[in-house]
Each structure stands twice: as C-alpha cells, then as structure tokens.
Amino acid sequence: MKLVVPLVLLAALAGCSLLERARSNFWELERGSSGQAPDPATMREPIIQVYAARTVGWRGFFAVHTWISVKPRDADAYTRYEVIGWGVDRGAPALRVNRSGPDNHWFGDRPDLLVDLRGDAADPLVARVEAAVASYPYPASYRTWPGPNSNTFTAWVGRSVPELRLKLPPTAIGKDFLPGAFADRTPSGTGVQVSLFGLTGLAVGWEEGIEVNLLTLNFGLEVKPPALKLPMIGRIGPSGRHQDPERPSTQISGRAGTDK
Secondary structure (H helix, E strand, C coil): CCCHHHHHHHHHHHHHHHHHHHHCCHHHCCCCECCCCCCCCCCCCCEEEEEEEECCHHHHHCCEEEEEEEECCCCCCCEEEEECCCCHHHCCCCEEECCCCCCECECCECCEEEEEEEHHHCHHHHHHHHHHHHCCCCCCCCCCCCCCCHHHHHHHHHHHCHHHCCCCCCCCCCCCCCCCCCEEECCCCCEEEEEECCCEEEEEECCCEEEEEECCEEEEEEECCEEEEECCCEEECECCCEECCCCCCCCECCCHHHHC
16 A cells, blocks of 8 residues: 555656646647757767657657667767658658757657767767667558557667667557567567567566566566566656766656656
C-alpha cells in the first residue's frame, strides 16, 4: 500500500500534465533548444547524445519519441537523426536528418538525455553510429504500432553500437520490433531478447533488467540501478543514463515525463 499510493499520485500528476499538452495546438508548443547539447563553437570534442520526449497528442500518454544527435571532433554543428511518420504516406522519407536542433523540445516536452558520451569515449563511435544509421532497414517505412517507428530506429542503432549502452525507457514503444528476427541482443547490448513482431516478448539484460512486453506495453524491474518500469508512467528510479564515467550523473528520473 505504501508503494501504491505514490504511484497513483505520480500517474495522476503526469496525466494532468499530458492532458493539458494534448489539448493544446501542437504547432504552438515549445520547440526551442532545451540547453542540453553543448555549443559546438566552444566544445570541440566529439559528442554522441540520445534523447527521448513524450510524443504529440493522445499518443503521449503511452509513448516517447527518440532521436540521436552526433557531433564529430571539431565539427561546427550537430547532425540529428530520427524517424518520423509525418508525410511518409505522401512519399517523404521516414528517416530524417536535421529536421530540428540536437536537443530541442518535442512540441512542448523537454527531452530526457539517455546517452551523453563525449571526448575519447565518443570519438571511435561516431563513424559507427553513422554507419548504423545508413544501414537501418526501414528508411522509407513507418508504422506507429507496433513498429517500425522512431524507437525501432534508435534501438537498431543501439544494437549496432553496443558501446553506447543505450537503455531505452519502457515507454519507447517500437523498440522491441526486431527487423527480420525473432531474437537479438537488447538495445544496450548487455542482454538478449525475444519478440514476436514487437507485440509480445521478453528481454533480460544487465542494463535493462527484466522486461516483459505485452502488446507493446512494457513491465519490468532493473537491478543496476534499482528501478521499476511501468506502461505510461515509464521508469521510476535513479537515472540510468550512460555517459563519460568522469562526468557522473546525479539526475533522478522519477517523473512520468522522463520517458517522454
């Protein structure tokens, strides 16, 4: 009972915030920088970042949108990679490049930073991330549920570059859609998962802990660090962000919007 009451309160607060955002005109919502990506004019070292933010409209109650921003050493700008469904039915590509800034709000939701690698930790991985983006098998296809979608793409890059140790939130619906496979490693590269077309499955990993997928709704427990994973609410526990070990994280990711 002591655990149930805080969860109910958290869900209620998150629901109110998401409802207010869903009722707004999405084109009027904040889309400026969130201030999390260092200025490339002063930060010359290579940077790889992965972000997640709640999706637009009613889908935001259930899911997040994720993307990847990369800056090679001495580059003057970031390159942002993501998959978006808008316009795909009219011939637009699903895989978009530099549609927005590296860390911009996603229509009113401030994104959460899932991976933040810089300097020597990022340097050898930049080219591999770009190669993984180029090899994504669905650059012209998009399906909101159960995938392939934006989270399918980000998970693909994570599996292709396990050094990112990408731990996607349980609200990243579509991450369990495995391109052409029934089994694969988890997006963090630290475990294995089985999935039936992204609709149901099981994942076990050092980073992910144990996750059960029921009709794309994820339930799970993490050990490192301890956390509870629930549909809609997301991940409740200390930040699991992967970053340079010399820059320890103190972020607590308990808000429902943490996972978009």
